[in-house]
Amino acid sequence: MTDIRRTVDAVWRIESARIVATLAKMTGDVGLAEDLAQEALVDALTQWPESGVPRNAGAWLTAVAKRKAIDHWRRQERLDARYRTLAHDLEEARDDEWQPIDDDVLRLVFTACHPVLSREAQVALTLRIVGGLTTEEIARMLLVPVATVQQRIVRAKKTLSAARVPFEAPDPNEWGARLGAVLGVVYLIFTEGYAATSGDRWIRTELAHEALRLGRVLAGLLPREPEVHGLVALMEFQSSRFAARVARDGTPVLLADQDRSRWDRSAISRGRAALERADAAGRGRGSYGLQAAIAECHAAAPSIDETDWDRIVLLYEALGRLAPSPIVELNRAVAVSMAAGPAEALRIVDGLASDGALRGSHLLPSVRGELLARLGRTEEARSELLTAAGLAANQRESAVLRAKAAAL
Incomplete structure (x- = not known):
């Protein structure tokens, strides 16, 4: 059962955005689409241990969820022409004929980032239904309690339903109101792929590549928006390191130890070209450009x-x-430690610690431990690194931190 659960989790992480997008297009209701997809997952956990994992697991989940949608309409006595047509098509279709439309995923992002939702709700909902992240993973990314994330997602789905928000990309003149949120969640999805917050994998390449694909599509749709190109440039540069960031056994390889000959020079060239396009707009660099x-x-x-x-x-x-x-301030401290030494950087980190903004995150004690080690304060450094290891939810990252502590 454990192996089946891992398989289901893997399928969900890879296929969830397309499954939910397909269902949202069919039902016109993003919240219902996500609920139906979750119900199909439950069926998979029940049936696959006996029947085996289907050859096209994504198609199986989509077909089951579509049947549940039809049952939902039947219960609500919506036996109209749409129901009869969809039911007939479903019975006639074969699983291997399922071809997700990539643009539906982008449409799903724009729908989840509708202005009727708060920015916090937009981010949480999109990470859930597009990124396929758990509420625990989202909570760690956003540095908020799990219960808060759950409430935001439930409220967001109810709001979209009550406002009868259609499953569609907005008119171009409406994109500006949603663009900031869309870019934000695309980058958060990429970030989770670049350095997974939990699990036994350091990198979730399929998630990062999907975010990069969405960014490229947005750049094609909005060629005059510098921040879109800035985001694409950022993702291209960071994805160029994927091959060097993990050893053969899955162990993380940190920046200082990476074989830079393995960095993808094509991705770096694409990143530079995207950054040049952002600069060509002549409006200065925004946060993604920087x-x-x-x-x-x-x-x-x-x-x-x-x-x-x-x-x-x-x-x-x-x-x-x-x-x-x-x-950002913590990352600045790391850069300061390399430019001016660990003592000056430690003052910045200690200021962050006193503010409590990163309480519960492994990042601050991880950086503080590194700085203390460079200053020769070994016992304090070891304590900080062990604290960071205990807070890190990603098993690979936790092991690296424990190894650093042991080396001291």
């Missing part, structure tokens, strides 16, 4: 020691003024 510029500094450096850390510090300072957050 992050892309930081990533470009790493991409251009032959080694960790030859990186232009002074420039990275300046870019983080600009980013902190434009889009302040404790994560």
Whole structure:
């Protein structure tokens, strides 16, 4: 049963966005679509241990969920022409004929980012139904309690239903109202793929690649929006390191230890081209453009020691003024430690610790432990690293932190 659950989880992570998008297109209700997909998952857990995993698991889940949609309409006495047509088509169709339409996923993102929802609700709902993330994973990403995420998702689905929000991409003149949220959730999905918050995998490439695909589609739709190109550039630069970020046994390889000859030079070239398109708009770099510029500094450096850390510090300072957050400040501290030494960086980190903004996150004690180790404060460093290991939900990351503590 454990193996089946892992298989179901893997299928959901890979196929969930397309399954929900297909169902939303069919039902016109995003909340109902996600509920139907979840019910199909329950059926898979019940049936697959006996029948085996279908050859096309995504098609199986979609077909089961469609039948549940028809049952839902039947219960509500909606036996109209649409129901009869869909039911007939479903009986006639074969599983291998299921072909998800990529644009439906983007339409799903725009629907989940409708202005009737708060920004917090938009982010939580999109991460859930497009990213396929659990509420626990979303809570860790957003640094909020799990119960808060659950409430946001439930309320968001009810709001979309009550407002009768159609499953469609908005008219171009309405995109501006949703673009910030759309870009935000696309990057959060990429971030979860780049460094998974939980589980036994360090990188979830399928999630990152889907986010990058969505970004490229958006860039084609909005060629004059610099932040869209900035986001694509950022994702291209970061995805260029995938092959070097994990050892053969799945162990994470940190930036300082990566074989840079394995970085994808084509992705780096695409990142530079996207950043040039963002700059060509002549409106200055936004938060994604600044992050892309930081990533470009790493991409251009032959080694960790030859990186232009002074420039990275300046870019983080600009980013902190434009889009302040404790994560940005923590990353700035890391850059300061490389440019000016660990003592100055430790003062920044201690300020974050006193503010409590990253309480419960493994990131702050992880960075603090590294800085203390460089300052020769070994016992304190070991304590911080063990604390970070205990807080890290990703098994691979936790093991790396424990190994660092043991090495001290």
